[in-house]
Amino acid sequence: DAGVTQSPTHLIKTRGQQVTLRCSPKSGHDTVSWYQQALGQGPQFIFQYYEEEERQRGNFPDRFSGHQFPNYSSELNVNALLLGDSALYLCASSSSSELTQYFGPGTRLTVL
Amino acid sequence: QKEVEQDPGPLSVPEGAIVSLNCTYSNSAFQYFMWYRQYSRKGPELLMYTYSSGNKEDGRFTAQVDKSSKYISLFIRDSQPSDSATYLCAMSATAAGNKLTFGGGTRVLVKP
Numbered sequence: 059d060a061g062v063t064q065s066p067t068h069l070i071k072t073r074g075q076q077v078t079l080r081c082s083p084k085s086g087h088d089t090v091s092w093y094q095q096a097l098g099q100g101p102q103f104i105f106q107y108y109e110e111e112e113r114q115r116g117n118f119p120d121r122f123s124g125h126q127f128p129n130y131s132s133e134l135n136v137n138a139l140l141l142g143d144s145a146l147y148l149c150a151s152s153s154s155s156e157l158t159q160y161f162g163p164g165t166r167l168t169v170l
Numbered sequence: 171q172k173e174v175e176q177d178p179g180p181l182s183v184p185e186g187a188i189v190s191l192n193c194t195y196s197n198s199a200f201q202y203f204m205w206y207r208q209y210s211r212k213g214p215e216l217l218m219y220t221y222s223s224g225n226k227e228d229g230r231f232t233a234q235v236d237k238s239s240k241y242i243s244l245f246i247r248d249s250q251p252s253d254s255a256t257y258l259c260a261m262s263a264t265a266a267g268n269k270l271t272f273g274g275g276t277r278v279l280v281k282p
Contacts (some may be wrong), residue, residue: 062213091269100176100258100272101214114269148213150270157202157265161213 060085062151062162070168071139079134079165083151089113090132091159092124093148101148107132108154136167144169173197176259176273185282189246193259193273196240200261202268203235205244208256208275217257218244249280 063082071077083090089108093101103116107126126132130151136143146166150159176193183189191205202221206214218233220226220242226233234243242261246253256275262268 093270093272098178098274100174100260100274101270103269103271106269116269146211152268157268158204158216158219159268159270160216161206163213166211 062149062160064147064149064162064165066165067163068166068168070170072170073139073141075139075169076135076137077139077167079136079147079149079167081132081134081149081151081162083130083132083149084160087151087153087156087160088130089152089154090126090130091150091152092132092134093150093161094118095146095148095164097145104134139169141169143167171196172274173271174259174261174273177276178274180277180279182279182281183249185249185251185280187249187280189244189249189253189278189280191244191246191257191259191276191278193242194240195242195261195271197261197263197271198237198240199263200271202262202265203233203242204260204262204270205231205233206258206260206272208258210255214258251280251282254278254280 091106092104095101105115146164205218208214232245259273260270
């Protein structure tokens with residue numbers, strides 16, 4: 059049983075560009091959450107998707123947007139990249155019948 | 171002030187010692203408490219999950235929650251070099267749709 063997968067593993071962008079990160083949840087999970095983890099800090103909640111709708115959102119600007127597909131996979135989009143967006147972006151999946159969240163390996167984004 | 175505080179360490183212990191980790195929090199609405207382990211450049215891995223106050227034991231790991239003091243702890247017995255990692259505490263106010271709020275993580279080094 060594959061766990062949570064994310065792509066790409068890492069990427070480098072320049073300021074002002076746009077980026078799309080992808081996540082496939084663990085089999086049987088229908089909820090996907092995205093977190094940003096800056097170097098040396100704990101993950102910070104960006105938003106959560108359930109039934110293709112954004113259910114909760116953390117304190118992140120509108121430059122951060124997402125989408126969930128009918129197969130429960132999800133994308134995170136970040137527009138107008140800033141140097142401060144450089145971080146490890148983590149996807150976590152869960153189900154409505156299971157309380158815990160399982161994390162993927164993350165996508166490391168570097169903005170130059 | 172952050173909602174969840176965690177000493178960043180590093181915490182260095184000899185192999186076989188007990189590792190003691192803790193977090194304090196300010197939001198009395200938190201009811202679900204988790205500990206994650208994160209190896210360098212990897213995603214967090216769930217270790218322990220507890221609800222409300224009390225103790226929970228799983229192998230070499232013991233988690234304690236004291237809601238009256240807003241204080242949680244994780245103890246690792248018979249520590250091994252493979253336990254060297256960053257340990258993150260995480261909390262949630264609700265089970266369903268549970269946005270996780272993380273501490274900053276404590277780096278642990280277990281020396282052979």
